[in-house]
Amino acid sequence: MSIPKPWLKFYKDVPETIDYPRVTMYEALMQTVEKYPDRIAYDFFDYTSTYDQFAKDIDLCANALASLGLSPGDRMTISMPTSPQGIICFYAANKLGIVASMIHPLSTPAEIAYYLNVSNSRIALSLDMFHDSFKNLPEKTPLELLILTEIFDQLTQGQPMAEKPAPEAGPAVRWWKDLMTAPHSQAPKADMDTDQMAVILYSGGTTGFPKGIMLSNYNFISEGMMVANWGGGDFTAEDSSVLAILPIFHGFGLGVCCNAAFMAGAKSILVPQFTPEIVADLIRKKRPNIVVGVPTLYDALSKNEVFQTTDLSCLKNTSSGADSLPRTVKERFEEIVKRQNGSVQLVEGYGLTEAVTAIMSTPVDGYREGSVGIPFPDMLAKVVGIGTLDEVPIGEEGELCLNGPAVMLGYLEQPEETAKVLKTHADGKIWLHTGDIFTQDADGYFYYKLRLKRMIKSSGMNVYPVQVEACLDKHPDVAAACVIGVPDEAQVEKVKAFVVLKDPAKASAEMEKALIHFTREHLIKWSCPREVEFTDKLPLTKVGKIAYTELEKQEIEKLRKAGKYTGGKS
Numbered sequence: 001m002s003i004p005k006p007w008l009k010f011y012k013d014v015p016e017t018i019d020y021p022r023v024t025m026y027e028a029l030m031q032t033v034e035k036y037p038d039r040i041a042y043d044f045f046d047y048t049s050t051y052d053q054f055a056k057d058i059d060l061c062a063n064a065l066a067s068l069g070l071s072p073g074d075r076m077t078i079s080m081p082t083s084p085q086g087i088i089c090f091y092a093a094n095k096l097g098i099v100a101s102m103i104h105p106l107s108t109p110a111e112i113a114y115y116l117n118v119s120n121s122r123i124a125l126s127l128d129m130f131h132d133s134f135k136n137l138p139e140k141t142p143l144e145l146l147i148l149t150e151i152f153d154q155l156t157q158g159q160p161m162a163e164k165p166a167p168e169a170g171p172a173v174r175w176w177k178d179l180m181t182a183p184h185s186q187a188p189k190a191d192m193d194t195d196q197m198a199v200i201l202y203s204g205g206t207t208g209f210p211k212g213i214m215l216s217n218y219n220f221i222s223e224g225m226m227v228a229n230w231g232g233g234d235f236t237a238e239d240s241s242v243l244a245i246l247p248i249f250h251g252f253g254l255g256v257c258c259n260a261a262f263m264a265g266a267k268s269i270l271v272p273q274f275t276p277e278i279v280a281d282l283i284r285k286k287r288p289n290i291v292v293g294v295p296t297l298y299d300a301l302s303k304n305e306v307f308q309t310t311d312l313s314c315l316k317n318t319s320s321g322a323d324s325l326p327r328t329v330k331e332r333f334e335e336i337v338k339r340q341n342g343s344v345q346l347v348e349g350y351g352l353t354e355a356v357t358a359i360m361s362t363p364v365d366g367y368r369e370g371s372v373g374i375p376f377p378d379m380l381a382k383v384v385g386i387g388t389l390d391e392v393p394i395g396e397e398g399e400l401c402l403n404g405p406a407v408m409l410g411y412l413e414q415p416e417e418t419a420k421v422l423k424t425h426a427d428g429k430i431w432l433h434t435g436d437i438f439t440q441d442a443d444g445y446f447y448y449k450l451r452l453k454r455m456i457k458s459s460g461m462n463v464y465p466v467q468v469e470a471c472l473d474k475h476p477d478v479a480a481a482c483v484i485g486v487p488d489e490a491q492v493e494k495v496k497a498f499v500v501l502k503d504p505a506k507a508s509a510e511m512e513k514a515l516i517h518f519t520r521e522h523l524i525k526w527s528c529p530r531e532v533e534f535t536d537k538l539p540l541t542k543v544g545k546i547a548y549t550e551l552e553k554q555e556i557e558k559l560r561k562a563g564k565y566t567g568g569k570s
Contacts, residue, residue, distance in 0.1 A: 097190030
């Protein structure tokens with residue numbers, strides 16, 4: 001059964017399909033090394049490594065890991081910020097056929113214990129400053145050895161290491177520099193099936209423990225080539241450089257900022273810590289061509305004085321994903337870029353970790369308000385009725401389903417959860433049910449509405465928080481807004497807005513009334529907030545999304561304390 005692809009007419013020079021090599025990520029990287037040995041692979045605090053040196057460090061690390069007894073099929077945990085050690089270890093593990101479980105370095109001991117157990121990791125890599133989290137693991141785990149490194153270790157890899165005492169408690173400890181400078185036997189490259197699990201990433205939930213997402217070499221290779229082809233020469237040019245703001249435990253950071261860049265021979269500027277000040281300063285100093293981030297990043301950059309006064313002619317490709325991009329943020333960012341000698345557009349895309357990351361984007365010069373764009377080469381997308389396998393008519397809302405080479409293998413050790421999202425449709429293809437509500441227009445542009453689980457059910461009517469937030473964002477006094485559903489005896493859920501004002505002094509009962517009235521002028525009655533609460537800032541997840549579930553938890557706790565909570569969201 002043929003799947004309609006009306007979006008192809010917007011591809012221009014982008015190929016409809018790509019021939020993906022059946023290689024591992026390590027092998028793909030070595031092909032880049034062979035082509036461009038003298039190009040800069042990464043820049044980290046002004047230390048630069050050529051692709052040739054990068055390859056040598058990866059092989060040294062692989063030898064060290066093999067000496068520790070790791071073999072094909074084993075798992076190891078990498079708990080690192082975006083840094084040379086984390087990336088070197090990732091590709092070294094891939095060379096040996098070891099599955100890399102990528103986790104946030106700020107994870108709590110309880111979270112780390114969960115990740116170690118679900119991945120069955122015997123060895124982990126982390127920064128020395130996070131040793132206490134591993135030392136104080138709350139329960140039995142398979143962890144036998146912890147490799148510790150200081151943030152700047154790789155910058156001075158050739159220098160003798162000062163003697164470091166082994167920590168007294170927790171798993172056995174080895175130091176990165178010791179391992180990288182000690183003599184080891186040459187470890188052979190594993191004969192790894194490219195469709196086998198190579199990486200475990202974790203769903204970006206804001207509460208509870210996330211699911212382990214099993215991804216293969218083929219998933220990452222196809223993702224990298226799709227991104228590079230979509231970006232045209234922006235990734236492959238000799239002077240291409242990517243500002244790697246997003247972390248390597250995140251699909252966007254690992255899949256686009258690092259792996260896609262390395263496959264194309266670009267330079268990755270590694271950013272271990274994000275603040276608007278740091279990013280603005282790096283853009284000024286390092287002159288990257290490509291920036292990928294989340295809406296909150298671009299909003300913060302647009303308000304930063306350094307960014308506002310920096311020559312931005314270096315920017316050739318800027319894209320936003322992971323959350324809805326407000327039009328006001330896009331326009332403000334582009335206005336600043338234009339004023340500072342640049343001409344790049346901020347394009348919006350869509351992706352999810354279950355498909356590595358980005359799988360669709362707005363074509364350059366093809367912006368449509370509210371749309372996240374069209375699918376990348378070889379990715380198929382359609383909208384089905386919620387709870388069904390049946391495609392809905394053009395323009396109707398439903399659940400987005402995806403098919404293509406970037407779609408995950410499944411959830412680690414959770415076959416029932418896997419079966420809920422990977423389903424065989426009438427066309428015989430396995431489709432990923434994303435849990436996101438979308439519409440599609442006749443041209444094949446897709447429009448994100450919200451997470452299915454985030455829909456507010458108020459007085460029997462569906463309310464989409466994204467729509468309400470977009471309305472509030474247009475008010476001249478509003479800096480940011482987040483809308484949630486609060487359990488309500490009369491309405492099932494009451495629509496409540498949390499608002500950050502540009503001028504906090506304006507917070508008042510009168511301003512609350514004004515904002516509610518403003519929404520009533522633009523939205524259908526049942527979608528409008530019944531209550532507005534002013535706040536200095538909105539909570540964020542570890543990857544910069546607004547953590548709306550934190551606000552939901554706070555409201556439920558308030559109701560419980562007041563004896564008014566009758567069940568519902570939890």
